[in-house]
Amino acid sequence: MKILILGGTTEARELANRLVAEGHDITTSLAGRTRDPKLPQGGIRMGRFGGIPGLAAYLNAAGIEALVDATHPYAGQISVNAVAAAGAGGVKLVRVMRPAWEPLPGQRWTIVDTMAEAARSIPTGADVLLTTGHSGLEIFLERDDCHFIVRLIEPPEFKVPGHAEILLSRPPYDVDSEIQLMQRHGVTHLVSKNSGGRQTAGKLEAAHRLGVTVIMIGRPHYGPALEVASVDAVVAALGL
Known part of the structure; x- marks a missing residue:
């Protein structure tokens, strides 16, 4: 499967490495804010897409079959754009959202x-x-x-x-x-x-x-997507 991963997290890197090892065509997109990031296996794309139209155009031109939003829970606009671009292109979207922290017992x-x-x-x-x-x-x-x-x-x-x-x-x-x-x-x-x-x-x-x-x-709300909490759950959600 040809998959675009919106990355920058440990989960994104682990997912890319796993899917490449399983023979899938993987490209990870990084915003490029961090110097010398730990790069995953597979293709790498650096920089912004140019909003919803740019991301939608990329998905279409690259023949992407599935989009995985594995950015930071506070990544912001790119997660909003992913919902719209995937919907416009009919591309399956899976969002990785690690479980939120909760106050410890007795902590306010x-x-x-x-x-x-x-x-x-x-x-x-x-x-x-x-x-x-x-x-x-x-x-x-x-x-x-x-x-x-x-x-x-x-x-x-x-x-x-x-x-x-x-x-x-x-x-x-x-x-x-x-x-x-x-x-x-x-x-x-x-x-x-x-x-x-x-x-x-x-x-x-x-x-x-x-x-x-x-x-x-608190966490922002990015719009509807199939949301999972782990790399294993992404693989299952993609039917791989």
């Missing part, structure tokens, strides 16, 4: 819908570990009455103000290292997207143990 989260709401939820004088990525970073940094430790994989494209520090690192992160990080910086609040998965879940356990307040940004 402040759950919000947007970046702006998360920024407003931070009290004055807070020391914040910000783990929401590049998108919307400026919204938080407008809060000059707080101090931010901003954890990113790649450096931002602008100079951050004096009340913020950039911490460049890549997951996975274990609980012990997360506890040490929070203690070292006197973190009082953790702001996170509900990405799910094991690689970055250690921060939630660390926050629980240290009594750090968690501000969790």
Whole structure:
């Protein structure tokens, strides 16, 4: 089967490697934001498609039989575009959505819908570990009455103000290292997207143990698709 995977996640890479090994014609599309990404087997396409028309045209021109959206749960517009483009071209769409995190026993989260709401939820004088990525970073940094430790994989494209520090690192992160990080910086609040998965879940356990307040940004809604939670489930959904 000829399949296009919208990638950038561990699940996308594992799926591509598995399907290539099984003899399928696989192309993985990457946005190109991360330098030196871990590339899967099979074909690679870098960069944007040009909205819904561009993605629909690509699906048609490449003879794609199935589209797998295995992007990050907060990938944004590409997941919206995938629904429309697959529908327009009559291409089967499967979305990989890892299970969301849930509060640990006895833990209370402040759950919000947007970046702006998360920024407003931070009290004055807070020391914040910000783990929401590049998108919307400026919204938080407008809060000059707080101090931010901003954890990113790649450096931002602008100079951050004096009340913020950039911490460049890549997951996975274990609980012990997360506890040490929070203690070292006197973190009082953790702001996170509900990405799910094991690689970055250690921060939630660390926050629980240290009594750090968690501000969790809820997941967006991307429209109807056959949604599954694992690589095995994708393979089953595609009938492979």
